[in-house]
Amino acid sequence: MSGLTRRRLLLGGGLAATGALALLPWRAAFAAPAARVGIVGGGFGGASLARYLRRHDPKLSITLIEREATYVTCPFSNGVIAGLYPLKDVSFGYGALHAATIDTIHAEALRLDPVRKSVTLAGGKTLQFDFLVLAPGIDLMWESIEGYSPKAAEQMPHAWKAGAQTQLLRRQIEAMPNGGLLVIAVPPMPYRCPPGPYERASLIAHYFKQNKPESKIIILDSSDAFIKQELFMEAWNRLYPGMIEWIPGSKSGKVLRVEANTMKVFTGFDDYKAAVANIIPAQRAAKIAVDAGLDEGTGYCAIDPASFESRRHRGVYVLGDAAIAGEMPKSGFSANNQAKACGRAILAAIAAKPFVPAKLLNICYSFAKPDYAFSIVDGFEVKNGTIQLSFSDHRTTPLDAGDEEHRLEAESAHSWYANITADMFG
Numbered sequence: 001m002s003g004l005t006r007r008r009l010l011l012g013g014g015l016a017a018t019g020a021l022a023l024l025p026w027r028a029a030f031a032a033p034a035a036r037v038g039i040v041g042g043g044f045g046g047a048s049l050a051r052y053l054r055r056h057d058p059k060l061s062i063t064l065i066e067r068e069a070t071y072v073t074c075p076f077s078n079g080v081i082a083g084l085y086p087l088k089d090v091s092f093g094y095g096a097l098h099a100a101t102i103d104t105i106h107a108e109a110l111r112l113d114p115v116r117k118s119v120t121l122a123g124g125k126t127l128q129f130d131f132l133v134l135a136p137g138i139d140l141m142w143e144s145i146e147g148y149s150p151k152a153a154e155q156m157p158h159a160w161k162a163g164a165q166t167q168l169l170r171r172q173i174e175a176m177p178n179g180g181l182l183v184i185a186v187p188p189m190p191y192r193c194p195p196g197p198y199e200r201a202s203l204i205a206h207y208f209k210q211n212k213p214e215s216k217i218i219i220l221d222s223s224d225a226f227i228k229q230e231l232f233m234e235a236w237n238r239l240y241p242g243m244i245e246w247i248p249g250s251k252s253g254k255v256l257r258v259e260a261n262t263m264k265v266f267t268g269f270d271d272y273k274a275a276v277a278n279i280i281p282a283q284r285a286a287k288i289a290v291d292a293g294l295d296e297g298t299g300y301c302a303i304d305p306a307s308f309e310s311r312r313h314r315g316v317y318v319l320g321d322a323a324i325a326g327e328m329p330k331s332g333f334s335a336n337n338q339a340k341a342c343g344r345a346i347l348a349a350i351a352a353k354p355f356v357p358a359k360l361l362n363i364c365y366s367f368a369k370p371d372y373a374f375s376i377v378d379g380f381e382v383k384n385g386t387i388q389l390s391f392s393d394h395r396t397t398p399l400d401a402g403d404e405e406h407r408l409e410a411e412s413a414h415s416w417y418a419n420i421t422a423d424m425f426g
C-alpha cells in the first residue's frame, strides 16, 4: 500500500471514529485529501514543475522550498557581464506562484529523509510529502582547484551561479585597464551549460572591442574540444580576430592552482597574471541531494529516464542539473522539459494510471555578439534505459551562415528566454 493510500484510509478512519463524518456534506466526506508534492529548488526545474502541476491539478497541495526570494537566471547573465543590460532584467520573483496557491517557502532545506519523504528547514520545521522532488541545481567543488575557495571567489569570481558573482565580474571587467588580460578557467565535464564559458568570452570580447581594444582573453580549458567549437571559432575570427586565445587541456590548459592575492593562475606548465580571472571550478549535484546519498557517491543523481524518479528511493524525484539525464546537457531548457516529463509521471502516479514517456527537447542558443547568435536543436527519447539523442530531431546553425541568419537566431533566443521565464514565473 502506498503512503498516500494509507494516509487516506487513516484519515477516513479518524473522521468516522469521531462521528465527524455525519456532519460533513457527502462530497467532502468522501473526497480524498489532495496529494502533497514537495519541491526543493525554485529554479528552471522546480519552478517549471510547480507551475505545470498547478495547471493540471488545481487541488494538488504543492510546496516549493527555495532559499532565495528572487531567482536570477544564468541564461542571459553573460549579457549582464558584458554590460548589455542590468541584472534586474534577468531577475524574477515568485509572486505568480504564490498567486497560483503554490505554497512557496523561502528557506534553506537543511536535510531530507528520502524514505519518509520529509524535508527539514533551517529553523527546525519538518515538512512531510507524498511525492518529493529535488531540483536544487549544482554546487561548486572548491577543492577541484588548489587555492580556490568562497573567499578567493571574491577576487576571482566564478559567476556560475547568477547574482552577486555576476555583478562582481561585471564590475571587475569595467574597472580593468585597456590592455589587461582576462583569464577564463573552464572546468571538466559534466558542468552546467557546456557552451556558457565560450559565450561569455565572446560577449566580453564584444565589450572589449568597443571599450578596451588592447585587452585579451585567454580561455584555459580542461578539455580538448567544446560544443559548437567551429561556430564559436568562426565567430571569433570574424568578429574579434586575435583577441581570444583558447588553450586546450592537452596543451596545458587545465587550471590546477590559483593565487587570489597575486591574481595568478597556474596550469601544469604555465602561469598567467590576470587583470581579471573568471575561475569556474568543477561541479556536482547540490549538497542537499548529495547529503541524502541520492548521488550514490558519483556526484550526480541516477534517475529513471521516463519519470525522473530516483533510482535509489521510490517517490523521490530528481530534475535538472542535479540529475544524470543521459545525453541531455545540463541546461535550463532541459530542466524545464524534464519538469514536464516528471510532472506527467507524478500526476499519473496520483491517478494510478500508466503514462507514456515524453519526448524531450533542448535548444541551446549562444551569442557571439548581441545580434549574432547560433543554436543547436536536439530531440531526445527514452531508449535502452536511458535518455538518448534522437538524430532525426537534430539541427545546428550551419557554418558560413550570413549576418541575417545570425540576427534571426539572436531574435529567436530572446523569444525563447521571454517564453521560458513566463512559463516559470508568470
Ligand SMILES: Cc1cc2nc3c(=O)[nH]c(=O)nc-3n(C[C@H](O)[C@H](O)[C@H](O)COP(=O)(O)OP(=O)(O)OC[C@H]3O[C@@H](n4cnc5c(N)ncnc54)[C@H](O)[C@@H]3O)c2cc1C
Residues within 6 Å of the ligand: 040, 041, 042, 043, 044, 045, 046, 065, 066, 067, 068, 071, 073, 074, 075, 076, 077, 078, 107, 108, 109, 110, 135, 136, 137, 138, 159, 160, 161, 192, 193, 196, 286, 288, 319, 320, 321, 322, 330, 331, 332, 333, 334, 335, 364, 365
Ligand atoms: C553563464 C551561464 C549561462 C547559461 N545559459 C543557459 C542558456 O542560455 N540556456 C539554458 O537552457 N541554460 C543555460 N544555463 C544553464 C542553466 O542555468 C542551468 O542548467 C539551470 O539553471 C538548471 O536548472 P535547475 O533547476 O537544475 O537548477 P537552478 O536553476 O540552479 O535552481 C536550483 C535552485 O535550488 C535552490 N536551492 C538549492 N539548494 C537548496 C536548498 N538546500 N534549500 C533551498 N533552496 C535550494 C537554489 O537557490 C536555486 O534557486 C546557463 C548557465 C550558466 C552558468
